[in-house]
Amino acid sequence: MDFDRVDDFENVEMTYVSFLSRGYISKNKHIFDRIKLTSFTKFILKSCIYGTPVFKMGNSGKKLLVLSGIHGNELPPQLANLELMNELYGKKLNNTVYFIPFASPKSTMNNERSFNDVDLNRSAHITNSLSNKIIQLIEELKIDFVGDFHSTAYNSNPGFEAVFSSKNPTPESFLMANYVSDSVGSEIITYDIAGSLYRGAVEDVCNLRGTPAITCEVLSPFASIGKGSFERSLKQMKSFLTYFGF
Template identity: 50%
Template sequence: MIISGIHGNELPPQIAAINLIHKLYELDKEDKIFGTVYIIPFSSPKSTMVNSRWFDGVDLNRATCVDGSITNNILSKIKKLNLNSVGDFHSTSINSMPGKEGIFCTMEPSPESFQIAKYIADSTNSEVLFYKNAGNVYQGALEDECNIALIPAVTCEVLSPNGLAEKEAFEHSIDQMEHYLSYFGIISLD
């Protein structure tokens, strides 16, 4: 599953997700998709409409463990569909955390998270940003909650000012998404 728009003011990954849907549609017509891909381009449409990080005063990427939150509902759907991995796509501005292009992952309890991150980072000149244990630093983050549930997940960040969709950031985000899918052999980048 590819997710974007957890933070509505992080626009490049949301635009990239829509463009990826179009690319996958064309690849599917040529029988060049090997698996099933679920994409949520706008996790919080209301937040995107008002260009805000917050949804009703809540940071959804700290609320996955809160029953009834949007990200908790997404996690429930991930589990119900028995998905084998999640890529959560974001953008970060220079003065925020992490403030650089990178792939967040954890080593425990889902070591494949690190392997996915390393593959994407090596292919896209992003930095691997890893923590030993899921949930220790970003409690309630969708990526961490997936990893805790033994569903390998990564969070991919591109550099872009909040509320803006710079072309280079959008291109980097779609590149990260394509390499995420390539890791699983769903698409070929040859």
């Protein structure tokens, strides 16, 4: 997987996971109206016109992935990931951070959960599905830890702010989830064995294949940004990074 330097933004590198998932984030007013249009953000949004971009900052220490937009209609974490990227841009990092702010720009553009009628969090185990391409990237880059950030509405699953993890076969998932839960106050949900409830979640597939991963959820209505949800998601992301000594 080759990353290209980004001319206008020093120390940022990027590549694409897929070109089939391209979309105009600006067409989704529910998120676009909330986005601070820095020059860096404009560049990120422009990249989404061509596919699912992956960005890299830093060049040492652990390799971490901050992932959002696996469900295109879960907007708070996608907004938070943009904010996180802007806050970390230009800073000296002691770890290597990869960012996928919009896993499926097309789904975000359409403000819908699925990508071409496929739920990306039920299909990461299916070879060459869009989320499986993200898994392939994670393995090729030898990423050490994955944080997958979502939002959940009342009366959906789980319906409250939470951190999902599992104890087997990758116990670091559980340790990391405990840390985030303790520091942010999100409820912890842990399974004994990854993927035992249903198949194909990005977090589970990572854990089953030996890359520790957690799924973080904040409470917000689907397809919009509930009050305080962006801030909570950003807090979860920062806690995930702080676990590694940021």
